[in-house]
Amino acid sequence: QVQLVESGGGLVQAGDALRLSCSASGRTLSRYKVGWFRQAPGKEREFVAIISWSESSTSYADSVQGRFTISRDNANNTVTLHMNSLKPDDTAVYYCAADISYSGNLYTAEYWGQGTQVTVSS
Secondary structure, three states: OOEEEEEEEEEOOOOOOOOEEEEEEEEEOOOOOOOEEOOOOOOOOOOEEEEEEOOOOOOEEOOOEEEEEEEEOOOOOOHHHHHHOOOOOHHHHEEEEEEEEEEEEEEEEHHHOOEEEEEEOO
C-alpha cells in the first residue's frame, strides 16, 4: 500500500502563492497517476489536478486552470501543487491522491492523504 502525507498548507491572502507537497511511503508512485483534490466548507470533494506517471499528461479543473501547476518527482516519491493567484474560493482542505482513475465522469483514487488546510483571506 501507499501512505501519503501532505504539507504546505496555511493562511494566505488573496493573490498570494502557495506550494503544497505530498510525500509518499511504501509503494513507489512512479507508475501511478497522482493528483490533488479539495473539499471546501459545505461543498463536495472536487478534482483539482492530475499528472501521469511519465509527466507527459496533466489535467486541471476549470476553476484552477492557468493558476495551479502540478508536478512530480518520481525519484523522491513526491508530488507538488504550485498555486498562484489564490482566491478566497480556493479555501479548502487539499488532499493528495494516488492511483487515480476516471470512470463515469468521476475521478476515484485508491490512496489518500489526510489533507492540509489552505485558507485564503480577502
